[in-house]
Amino acid sequence: MVNSTDFPFFILSAYVDLGRLKYFCFTAVLLLYIVIVAANVFLIVLICIKRSLHEPMYVFLCSLLVNELYGSAGLFPFLLQQILSDTHTVSTSACFLQIYCLYTYVQIEFCTLAVMSYDRYLAICCPLHYNTRMTTKKVAPLFIMVVWLYSLSVLIILVLSVKLLFCGNVMNTLYCNNYYVVRLACSDTTVNNVYGIFVTILSIIVPLVLILFSYIRILRICLVGSRETRQKAVSTCSPHLTSLINFSFGCCFEVFQSRFDVSSVPASLRIFLSLYFLMCQPLFNPVMYGFRMSKIRAICKDLLCLN
Template sequence: MGNSSEIVSFVLSAYGNIGELKYLYFIIILVWYLSICVANTVLIVVILLIVVIHVDRRLHEPMYILLSNLCVNEINASTSLYPLLLSQMYSDSHEVTLPWCYLQMCCLYTSAPAEFWSLAAMAYDRYISICHPLRYNVIMNTERVLKIILLVWVFSFLIFILSFSFIFSLQFCGNIVDNVYCEHQLIIRLSCSVSVQSSISIIFFVIMSIFIPFSLISVSYVKILTVCRKTSTENKQKAMTTCTPQIVSVSNLFVGCIFHSINFRLLISQVPDEVNIILPMYMLICQPMLTPFMYGFNLPKIRQSCKRFLFKRK
């Protein structure tokens, strides 16, 4: 036993002794991480999408700027996890220093609220576009959209600071983290004295990062569906084409939150270790790959503009 002045690193015990399998796991994780990066950059969603926005003036719509921001966040979330996983595959001790652990937590728990608030901003954009089309260009101008994006990132960082900054000053009576990354609840459990502040901080984080943006998204889509009921079939189809990818993304995130909650609330001793590891990582495994395919390949304007850009068709 010791305190924070003696503990300079955490041991990620969930890796265990994987032996020669570490080479197979390394290849699988590397391929998946590279696939995420490629899907979010080369395949339309970040780099090519930004190029298309500048080439095709018709794509100077707020939704595509917000989509670019969402994809940047997917890369940020993935990069905060996968490089550490890859490095730990070749480590015999599976140690991670406190500064690196805190940095990973900062990136992970900033990207989480950024994800939900970005989707909330996109839901608001669709609400204005469908419910107030005549005022859309006035309300959702480029300057305001950029301010929204800046606000999303600043607000997400503040949520992390207000929720988990107390962890930096905790005294730890152990350094064994039963996971493959620095998960905040497991880090808090290593504290010599778990205070009420830790429970309050988690509740605050969940409310500000998930509950409020999810509520705003729900309200936006209820109003959209209400308006769509009164419009023509063609307008309904157009609305669903642009709204479906976001509904799928939000639903997937909601499922990920349920898995994460199950992992820490139920009797996980009866669940295989592999499942205990995968459940809290579900959103970081599926969501970064789901986003580019749901948006990049489902929106006709992007597909058509990319074809024109790639094949020089007008």
């Protein structure tokens, strides 16, 4: 047995030899990354400079978009380098850094979506008390701070993984994943597995319970409310629900793929789906919210002189 520090790098074996096609893939991924950065930065700047968008709902959206940039920075530069590389290795320290970035990205994404669902619950179910319970200057920034600090629980995962004794350094994945790192261990991983389940509950189950509670209450109001109430609920909740379903689908497939045998699924489809929630969500959110939220859509039309 050897300590993890004796391995200077990990080998990512999921990459295949693309030949000259790698330059096409590199260009496509680079263009996607540029579009993602441009779309998210545009909406962040728009929300910051337009006073009409200084409301809790848009403050939470801004936090969500910042997280998209954060998660993209943890994947795309690494992916671009690996596409051009012939060795497909990553240093041990860089691998753990990527694990931290991607895991905190997922946790912040789910928690922010949970806070956004609670905000919509207050706006639709308690409209008379909304401005006192959810203020832009105090409550909204506090929620955002809690969400980002909440993600620090991932640090313990890294500390536990670094201390493991490894028998190998080959991972069948496109990017660093803590589950694959733990599978390389020769030493006891009980603590890692138990804490991993605990973090999964904190990261996914708890936010989803809050989201479910919020939407059950919203649905009840819609069933007994006026047509105007139902229209308001649909217009404000549909981007959020679509984003949640899209992200949850990608995360669930990645968890399922890493823990079960999916060799019957074509390799190209497995590669696409393993990257889906990391590559598509950062582009999906600014496009979805930009098109579906009337205030943002109206401001964009004004900026483009389409009125």
